[in-house]
Amino acid sequence: xxxxxxxxxxxxxxxxxxxxxxxxxxxxxxxxxxxxxxxxxxxxxxxxxxxxxxxxxxxxxxxxxxxxxxxxxxxxxxxxxxxxxxxxxxxxxxxxxxxxxxxxxxxxxxxxxxxxxxx
Amino acid sequence: xxxxxxxxxxxxxxxxxxxxxxxxxxxxxxxxxxxxxxxxxxxxxxxxxxxxxxxxxxxxxxxxxxxxxxxxxxxxxxxxxxxxxxxxxxxxxxxxxxxxxxxxxxxxxxxxxxx
Numbered sequence: 763x764x765x766x767x768x769x770x771x772x773x774x775x776x777x778x779x780x781x782x783x784x785x786x787x788x789x790x791x792x793x794x795x796x797x798x799x800x801x802x803x804x805x806x807x808x809x810x811x812x813x814x815x816x817x818x819x820x821x822x823x824x825x826x827x828x829x830x831x832x833x834x835x836x837x838x839x840x841x842x843x844x845x846x847x848x849x850x851x852x853x854x855x856x857x858x859x860x861x862x863x864x865x866x867x868x869x870x871x872x873x874x875x876x877x878x879x880x881x
Numbered sequence: 882x883x884x885x886x887x888x889x890x891x892x893x894x895x896x897x898x899x900x901x902x903x904x905x906x907x908x909x910x911x912x913x914x915x916x917x918x919x920x921x922x923x924x925x926x927x928x929x930x931x932x933x934x935x936x937x938x939x940x941x942x943x944x945x946x947x948x949x950x951x952x953x954x955x956x957x958x959x960x961x962x963x964x965x966x967x968x969x970x971x972x973x974x975x976x977x978x979x980x981x982x983x984x985x986x987x988x989x990x991x992x993x994x995x996x
Contacts, residue, residue, distance in 0.1 A: 867979075867981030868926050868937065870926070871916075874922075
């Protein structure tokens with residue numbers, strides 16, 4: 763069974779601080795995808811990133827960066843110089859992706875981390 | 882290109898009524914997933930459908946819930962005899978292929994409130 767744990771329920775920071783959101787996952791699959799989604803107060807889900815389990819390179823996109831560590835089953839997300847507009851709930855998710863082609867991408871989500879950035 | 886559309890965006894029902902949630906996938910997408918987000922929780926998988934077929938309904942409650950994705954028209958998630966515990970946000974996502982290599986695109990969600 764797959765499981766995603768986001769231990770931080772809520773994080774509160776002041777604008778311009780850096781903040782890291784933790785994500786730990788469990789899976790028996792050797793091939794899988796990891797995701798981060800943002801859910802702003804308006805409620806929709808905004809896709810941020812998808813990572814293949816074979817690609818452990820860290821990724822940076824503007825103020826966002828992701829650290830994938832297969833050895834510790836973690837996929838942490840860092841926002842540098844946070845802004846008020848970053849305030850949202852952030853979800854980490856996992857999907858199977860076995861080479862046999864029988865998987866279909868069902869997503870398993872973590873509980874989410876509520877990030878509040880104060881001006 | 883229009884994204885995934887869900888309607889209604891907000892739905893209020895009294896206990897015992899039926900709720901019908903609609904999801905129109907992106908053009909060219911024939912795979913639909915439904916997820917439920919209970920208050921202050923993460924999203925949980927409910928059902929995966931391809932056109933005219935239910936592939937995996939392992940996340941659906943055994944009673945009162947059903948889903949369909951007909952050859953023509955949107956996918957429908959139906960909840961019969963709603964109870965207060967059904968109050969949640971229901972999201973659908975669509976994908977062009979079964980392969981998880983292809984990204985799922987999420988709709989804006991339907992927020993169901995049961996009075």
